[in-house]
Amino acid sequence: MASPKAEAPAGGEKITIRDGKLTVPDSPIIPFIEGDGTGPDIWRASVRVFDAAVEKAYGGKKQIKWMEVYAGGKAHSLLNTWLPDETVEAFREYLVGIKGPLTTPIGGGIRSLNVALRQLLDLYVCLRPVRWFKGVPSPVKHPEKVDMVIFRENTEDVYSGVEFEAGSADVKKLLDFIKAEFPSAYKKIRFPETSGVGIKPVSSEGSERLIRSAIEYAIANGRKSLTLVHKGNIMKFTEGAFRNYGYALAEREFAGQTYTWDQWERTKAAQGEAAANAEQKAALDSGKILIKDAIADIVLQQVLTRPTDFDVIATMNLNGDYLSDALAAQVGGIGIAPGGNINYLTGHAVFEATHGTAPKYADLDQVNPGSVVLSGEMMFRYMGWTEAADLIIKGMDGAIDQKTVTYDFARLMDGAKQVKCSEFATAVISKM
Ligand SMILES: NC(=O)C1=CN([C@@H]2O[C@H](COP(=O)(O)OP(=O)(O)OC[C@H]3O[C@@H](n4cnc5c(N)ncnc54)[C@H](OP(=O)(O)O)[C@@H]3O)[C@@H](O)[C@H]2O)C=CC1
Numbered sequence: 001m002a003s004p005k006a007e008a009p010a011g012g013e014k015i016t017i018r019d020g021k022l023t024v025p026d027s028p029i030i031p032f033i034e035g036d037g038t039g040p041d042i043w044r045a046s047v048r049v050f051d052a053a054v055e056k057a058y059g060g061k062k063q064i065k066w067m068e069v070y071a072g073g074k075a076h077s078l079l080n081t082w083l084p085d086e087t088v089e090a091f092r093e094y095l096v097g098i099k100g101p102l103t104t105p106i107g108g109g110i111r112s113l114n115v116a117l118r119q120l121l122d123l124y125v126c127l128r129p130v131r132w133f134k135g136v137p138s139p140v141k142h143p144e145k146v147d148m149v150i151f152r153e154n155t156e157d158v159y160s161g162v163e164f165e166a167g168s169a170d171v172k173k174l175l176d177f178i179k180a181e182f183p184s185a186y187k188k189i190r191f192p193e194t195s196g197v198g199i200k201p202v203s204s205e206g207s208e209r210l211i212r213s214a215i216e217y218a219i220a221n222g223r224k225s226l227t228l229v230h231k232g233n234i235m236k237f238t239e240g241a242f243r244n245y246g247y248a249l250a251e252r253e254f255a256g257q258t259y260t261w262d263q264w265e266r267t268k269a270a271q272g273e274a275a276a277n278a279e280q281k282a283a284l285d286s287g288k289i290l291i292k293d294a295i296a297d298i299v300l301q302q303v304l305t306r307p308t309d310f311d312v313i314a315t316m317n318l319n320g321d322y323l324s325d326a327l328a329a330q331v332g333g334i335g336i337a338p339g340g341n342i343n344y345l346t347g348h349a350v351f352e353a354t355h356g357t358a359p360k361y362a363d364l365d366q367v368n369p370g371s372v373v374l375s376g377e378m379m380f381r382y383m384g385w386t387e388a389a390d391l392i393i394k395g396m397d398g399a400i401d402q403k404t405v406t407y408d409f410a411r412l413m414d415g416a417k418q419v420k421c422s423e424f425a426t427a428v429i430s431k432m
């Protein structure tokens, strides 16, 4: 039985940050949340992979001091609260952590604890790399062409939780205000008497810090393009503004490293299309990153029909949520879709899978732990423990190559050996 209070493990030390650089001791304390639903099965499997990778990479010189913190169902049953303050404080204090999925009820009840953690810790980047592992079954012909990195804004947009329920006194107050102050806007609401209303804040600060991180990532990783994905034709002052902030930021702060479609448009207007094309070609030939944009609905088609057009993607919260599950399908599904929630300025980071709690599989030791395993791989790389991260990739490659896989892959693979969640972890470890 877990201790009802989070306790710092003996002999562990804190990860710290100075001048934007992490200092990681040899025995860092890493808080973790096991998660709801399939979370416990997945965590038990994943932590064995993490410890094995660290042991193999550093021969006992380094080790993770895991510190369990509570959230979701486990916190509620142990501590009678869904998200204890001390859980948030632990992630704040120890800087880097990892979590399993947490359940969010639909249409009422508590608001998302996952979103709350991101907001409370101001983890403004949801980083979700999407790439194919050789041998993973895919519904597309060329999954090897998919190599995209999603930078999803993680603190604003409709996820801000500013929502007013239909029929409530609050929504009436809000709609009365809109009616009095903005009568023409009010007239656009088709059924005001029975509407719930949500607010979609999108700021220049929020957009710019996300897009800045995405451009810096593209530069640091030799990426060719960054696409700003938005629905700015319809939501002009939120999604459209996001796109405009992106182009302006690239030209203002990264003029030497980027070329934007906005620049292309201006040159075309002034000198014609041939001149604009020549300018773009010269910029890209010199190694500049192309900053372009695309409207969110067509992106969902084009990532399938021309995946090589997409490289780094910067987008807002809701688009990023949809896009990350859709893209995961192309490279084997949500069982192999890792992620990290990061504030690159403070260093705070909480790594977690893209998938949710998959409740129908809870406690069956059946699901794929790959997403959390690879989220740990991202965490190790973020900490600078690249040797451990590389071993995790090697282990995943090895297990998949010998077709020892969980049900989600096995159902799509010829000649696969279907194993349990825990057995997959054992296979990964054996191939490190
Ligand atoms: N960050 C977080 O903590 C997140 C939490 N959630 C929450 O999770 C709950 C359930 O959400 P839901 O929309 O059903 O989405 P889930 O991602 O939990 O599950 C949907 C389906 O995805 C597949 N799947 C999920 N995880 C795995 C895995 N590890 N291995 C293999 N396949 C997997 C299963 O597909 P199949 O049936 O085909 O086998 C499953 O039925 C909700 O409360 C939601 O709010 C959702 C997303 C993120």
Ligand SMILES: O=C(O)CCC(=O)C(=O)O
Pocket: 102, 103, 104, 112, 113, 114, 115, 321, 354, 356
């Ligand atoms: O918080 C939740 O329950 C869902 C979040 C989600 O789907 C995501 O972040 O991808």
Ligand SMILES: [Mg+2]
Pocket: 321, 322, 325, 354
């Ligand atoms: Mg999601």
